[in-house]
Amino acid sequence: MFDLDSITEIWQTITRNKTRSILTAFGVFWGIFILVILLACGNGFDNGMRSNIEGFSTNSTFMIPNYTTEAYKGYQKGRYWNPDMSDIEAIKMKIKGVDMISPILTEYSYNGDNNVFFGTKGGNFSMKGVLPNYNDIDRCKVLYGRFINETDINEGRKVCVLGKKVYEDVIGADKNPLGLMIKANGIYYQVVGVIEPYNSNITVSGSMDETVVLPMTTMQLAYHNGDKFDFFVFTTARGYKTKDLQEEVKTLLRERHDIAPTDEGAIMCFDFEQMFTMFDYLFLGIKILIWIVGIGTLLSGVVGVSNIMLVTIKERTREIGVRRALGAKPALIIRQVVAESLLLTILAGIVGLVIGVSIMAVVSGFVGNTPSEDVMFLDPQIGFGAAVAATVIIVLSGLMAGVLPAMRAIQIRAIDAIREE
Amino acid sequence: MIKLENIHKTYFGAQPLHVLKGINLNVEEGEMVSIMGASGSGKSTLLNIVGILDNYDDGDYHLAGHMVKDLSENQAAEFRNKYIGFIFQSFNLIPFKTALENVALPLFYQGVGRKKRNALAMEYLDRFGLKDWADHYPNELSGGQKQRVSIARALVTSPKIILADEPTGALDSKTSAEVMQILRDVNATGITMVIVTHERGIANLTRKIVHLKDGLIESIEENDPDKMDFTKEIK
Incomplete structure (x- = not known):
């Protein structure tokens, strides 16, 4: 349909009527430009927010014991209970779909004073007893040494892993911490590692940054907990529903701890997945809104192109009439007008796309594209898919914009050009 | 070449206007005919x-042996492109x-390739002494030059007929004479020519003068242009 000759003819018409062409194309340029900027900003916020929850397993559920709210099997209501290691084993054995499960034991400074010391330097930090797999759920970067391992657990070693802030405040960032002995709540532990959380926006009883992490067994011994702990977290395996698992785990715990089957208050459940799903929906909503606004802007641009083309067709009555008199067939006139509109919108759209992407690349350079603490805005760029979608929209809108003016153009008869004003 | 039989034309506006009331006219191949008449006589409609x-x-x-009636837009465009060259009062250059x-545009609509098109167009421009002006835009040309370009455009497809609507209407007398001389030269090569004009001087340069009045042919005057003095006729 478009041989080189036709394209040259169209190109000539566009480039030799520059003002008209630029005015016509501006609407589409602006529409695409705004769409790109909006999409990129949306992605920027999306990336920023997601980087805040990065490093944390988004399919994890926390199960926290609470006072019972119903009397059951001779027990009064208002009884406190604690999960223990046999619960963990039972859940692992009986409930399919639990991917990882990790108990947690916490301690704080008794009186609010400094409780962690190295020599005379001290600070007030929380303590957490965990199993090695805890690092798979609340992921941390290991800066020095290692995380808690199985041998620590089995032997009840008096070792600890320090959060980065603990290390910097108590030991000092210039010292190699490995092997040093620190005192926490009156007991000495040997430092085997320093960790930094990938993200400090989701914390479980205090940021890992400000926590002294101990092997679960060591902590249970030190604080006379037997094999009890405070709460636990599990993640859902692929293909299982978190909601179902929660109910199964709750039922099992109720049986094992003589809690009434109807007692909803005795086990608190904190579902990250639900929160993250909300997050997803929120961003989906924002994205839809952006596309609606962007396409709306683009559509007004298209209407603008169509409108100006319509006006110029009226202006070009003589030109088109002469072309008709010289032997241009109606189909050729339609082709010419639609192709002009198409070429204009495509050019304008691509310019808009390129400028939009370039500006956002510069902006991205300023705000950075690596996750760091507390960013709201990260790597604001549009994806390849969005760029392709935008291009398709440009082409479609170019065609759309050309149809009405083309219809008008073929109504111009050759005789109209001949008539003297 | 052109054979008109009992042509009627009515414009339907607020008041129907019966413009042509039965025109019968024959124009033979190679003839040079002018159509004269007061404004409103129907000469433009006829053209x-x-x-x-x-x-x-x-x-x-009938045009060149073909019946021209109820043609589709495509057929009409083809006929125009193939048989007819137009020359307008206001040149109508793009x-x-x-x-x-x-000049090359009609050839573009014939589907002639770019190189051949431009070569042919250049040949015609050269014929009318416009070779050096080939790259100029119409607003950089004088009236006479513009009309010569439009004559070149009308001729480039080698049409059978040239239709000229007041070809000298926008020109001064000197350039009018030049343009008329060109048209006569073109006619001399065997191309039929029909000129609509209201100037007696222009009509006097054609061999046959058709007088139109109120939508009818009043008279057809035979004329010998060779006896006419150009500079006298065109003022």
């Missing part, structure tokens, strides 16, 4: 019908195209 720019209500029109491109 439009002959040029297949407008249709007619009743009668028959303002954003150079002289060369304007």
